[in-house]
Amino acid sequence: MKILMVCLGNVCRSPMAEGILRSKLPDSFTVDSAGITDYHVNEKPDKRAIEVCKKNNIDISKLRGRKFITSDFDEFDIIYVMDHANYSDIIFKAKKEADKKKVKLIMSESPTAVKQSVPDPFYGDIENFEKVFNQLNEACNYIAEKLIKH
Numbered sequence: 835m836k837i838l839m840v841c842l843g844n845v846c847r848s849p850m851a852e853g854i855l856r857s858k859l860p861d862s863f864t865v866d867s868a869g870i871t872d873y874h875v876n877e878k879p880d881k882r883a884i885e886v887c888k889k890n891n892i893d894i895s896k897l898r899g900r901k902f903i904t905s906d907f908d909e910f911d912i913i914y915v916m917d918h919a920n921y922s923d924i925i926f927k928a929k930k931e932a933d934k935k936k937v938k939l940i941m942s943e944s945p946t947a948v949k950q951s952v953p954d955p956f957y958g959d960i961e962n963f964e965k966v967f968n969q970l971n972e973a974c975n976y977i978a979e980k981l982i983k984h
């Protein structure tokens with residue numbers, strides 16, 4: 835089973851989601867992340883994302899940014915996006931119905947979620963990154979539980 839996390843820049847939300855979900859799953863699962871833009875290709879995650887994950891014993895410092903490519907639809911079983919704009923951008927790249935079915939808003943996996951989108955923390959401060967971590971951690975708890983059961 836291969837899961838891809840997608841956000842706009844692949845330096846804040848999706849690398850955090852990758853690290854969080856990987857920490858909850860056995861090694862037999864593949865978890866990766868990608869960005870819709872190429873603004874941060876080959877860059878480390880944002881310092882604040884690294885710091886908040888580190889506080890929670892998750893090391894995302896070795897991850898590097900990459901851009902989403904169309905063949906990711908073939909490579910991955912589930913593609914989680916962070917917000918509605920990401921959803922439209924990825925659906926637009928889909929070549930067939932089966933591709934579109936793989937794309938889900940990550941917070942839609944949480945029955946207790948108050949919001950369906952994970953807001954972009956890039957122009958915010960460390961508190962925004964902490965809120966993003968908590969939101970993603972909540973969703974990933976449900977995702978991991980579901981994936982391990984099946």
Ligand code: 4NP
Nearest residue numbers: 841842843844845846847956
């Ligand atoms: P992310 O945040 O999509 O959560 O990685 C962003 C990071 C950088 C930019 C936008 C969003 N940017 O425009 O550079």
